[in-house]
Amino acid sequence: MKKWPVFTSLLLLPLGFVHPCSMFKITLYGKTMVGNNEDAWRVNSKIWFEQGKQGAYGAAYVGHEDWFPQGGVNEAGLAYDGFKVYPRPLHRSIGGKKMGSFPELLKTILRQCATVREVKQLVDQYDRPFFNGSMLLFIDRSGEYLVVEADTTILGHDQKYILSNFCPSITPDLNAVPIGRYQRGRAFLRDKADTSLRFCTAVMDTMHECRPGLGDGTAYTTIYDLNENLIYLYYYHDYRRVKTFDLKAELAKGDHSIIMHTLFPPNLEYLRLTRYKTPVNNHPIEVALVMIGGFLFLTLPLFVTMFVRNHGFIWPLLLVINAWLAWYIYNLLTNRTIVYFPAPYDEPGRWFFNLSAWLPLTLLLLFIPLTIAATRYIRLSPNSKLIPTALFSLNGLAYAILLCLFVYWRLIPFL
Numbered sequence: 001m002k003k004w005p006v007f008t009s010l011l012l013l014p015l016g017f018v019h020p021c022s023m024f025k026i027t028l029y030g031k032t033m034v035g036n037n038e039d040a041w042r043v044n045s046k047i048w049f050e051q052g053k054q055g056a057y058g059a060a061y062v063g064h065e066d067w068f069p070q071g072g073v074n075e076a077g078l079a080y081d082g083f084k085v086y087p088r089p090l091h092r093s094i095g096g097k098k099m100g101s102f103p104e105l106l107k108t109i110l111r112q113c114a115t116v117r118e119v120k121q122l123v124d125q126y127d128r129p130f131f132n133g134s135m136l137l138f139i140d141r142s143g144e145y146l147v148v149e150a151d152t153t154i155l156g157h158d159q160k161y162i163l164s165n166f167c168p169s170i171t172p173d174l175n176a177v178p179i180g181r182y183q184r185g186r187a188f189l190r191d192k193a194d195t196s197l198r199f200c201t202a203v204m205d206t207m208h209e210c211r212p213g214l215g216d217g218t219a220y221t222t223i224y225d226l227n228e229n230l231i232y233l234y235y236y237h238d239y240r241r242v243k244t245f246d247l248k249a250e251l252a253k254g255d256h257s258i259i260m261h262t263l264f265p266p267n268l269e270y271l272r273l274t275r276y277k278t279p280v281n282n283h284p285i286e287v288a289l290v291m292i293g294g295f296l297f298l299t300l301p302l303f304v305t306m307f308v309r310n311h312g313f314i315w316p317l318l319l320v321i322n323a324w325l326a327w328y329i330y331n332l333l334t335n336r337t338i339v340y341f342p343a344p345y346d347e348p349g350r351w352f353f354n355l356s357a358w359l360p361l362t363l364l365l366l367f368i369p370l371t372i373a374a375t376r377y378i379r380l381s382p383n384s385k386l387i388p389t390a391l392f393s394l395n396g397l398a399y400a401i402l403l404c405l406f407v408y409w410r411l412i413p414f415l
Contacts, residue, residue: 027143048257056111058251077141077226087133116146215269240321293329360406
C-alpha cells in the first residue's frame with residue numbers, strides 16, 4: 001500500500017493521449033439528470049436502440065462506427081458511460097466469475113438492472129483484471145451512483161457528482177486533479193444546482209473540449225432525464241441545436257440506429273475533422289508510417305557497420321536520429337491521438353515522451369545539414385559509393401515524407 005501515492009500521481013497525469021470523457025449527475029426534488037461529453041476524434045458517431053426481449057429492459061446506446069456501447073440508458077432509468085484511466089497495480093483477486101465480452105457485459109447490465117445496487121451485485125461477481133485502464137459510472141433514477149473500477153466499486157448518493165478520467169478510489173484530493181474540464185465543471189457546480197435542460201446543457205458546454213485551429217474535441221453530448229426517459233443529444237460541441245428522443249417511443253419502432261451527424265445541419269468544424277487525414281482514418285498513411293518505421297529500424301545495423309568500416313561522424317548521428325524516429329513513429333501508430341494535440345505536448349512524469357515532441361523540429365533543422373554532409377561524404381569517399389548513395393537517398397526520402405506529415409499534423413513546435 002506504500003506504493004499507492006506513486007501510482008496515484010501517475011493516474012492523475014493529464015490524459016492528453018487517452019480517450020477523455022466527462023460526466024455529471026444532479027438529483028434535486030426527486031428528479032435526476034445526467035450529462036456526458038464524449039471527447040473523441042471520431043466521425044460517424046451513432047445512437048442506436050435495442051428492444052428488451054423476454055422481460056429484459058430496452059435501451060439506447062451511443063458510440064461510434066465500431067458499435068462499442070460507450071454509454072447508454074435503459075427504460076428503468078439506469079444510465080452509464082465509460083472512461084479511460086491509466087492502468088495501475090490491482091488488489092489481489094479473491095476469485096469469482098471470469099468476464100467474457102466487455103460490450104456484452106454492458107448490455108447485460110442495461111437489460112437486467114434497474115438500480116446501481118443491482119449493478120454492483122452483478123459486477124462484483126466478476127474478476128475484472130482486463131478492465132484495468134477503464135472505469136464506468138452508473139446512475140439510476142433515484143440519484144444513486146456507482147463507480148466501477150477494475151478492482152473497486154464505490155456507491156454514492158451525493159446530490160451532485162462529477163467525474164472524469166481518474167480513479168476516485170486512490171484520489172484523496174480532488175483539487176489536485178489536473179484535468180481542466182473536470183475542474184471547470186466542479187467550479188460551475190460548486191454553488192448552484194438545477195435540473196433544467198438549460199442548466200445541464202450549460203454544464204456540458206463548460207466541460208467540453210475544442211482544439212484551436214482544427215476545432216476538434218467533444219464528438220457528442222448526451223443529457224438523460226432519467227425520470228421522463230428522455231434523451232437530449234448535441235453533436236460536435238454545438239450546444240445551440242439539440243435532438244430529443246423519447247426512449248419508449250423509439251423502442252416502439254423496433255431495433256434501429258441513426259448516424260448522429262445526419263440529425264443536424266452541417267457543422268463546419270465537423271467537416272474539417274472529416275477531411276483531416278490521420279493513421280486512424282487513412283490507410284495509405286498508416287501503411288506509409290509502418291514502412292518508413294520499418295526501414296528506419298533496419299538501417300540501424302547498417303549504420304553501425306558503415307561506421308566500423310568507414311568511421312565518420314555522420315553514421316552515429318544518423319543512428320541516433322533513426323532510432324528515435326522509429327520509436328516516435330511507433331508512438332504515432334499506437335497513441336493515435338498525438339496528431340490531434342498541439343506540439344510541444346507535455347505529460348508530467350514522462351520526460352522522454354515529452355522530449356520526443358521536439359523531434360520533428362530537430363529533424364527539420366537537421367534535414368539540410370545532413371543532406372549536405374551526406375553528399376560531401378559520398379563525394380569524398382574513396383570506396384564504393386553505391387551502397388552509401390542508395391542508403392542516403394532512401395533515408396532522405398523517408399525524412400522528407402515524415403516532415404511533410406509532421407507539418408500537416410502541426411507537430412513541429414513554433415511552425
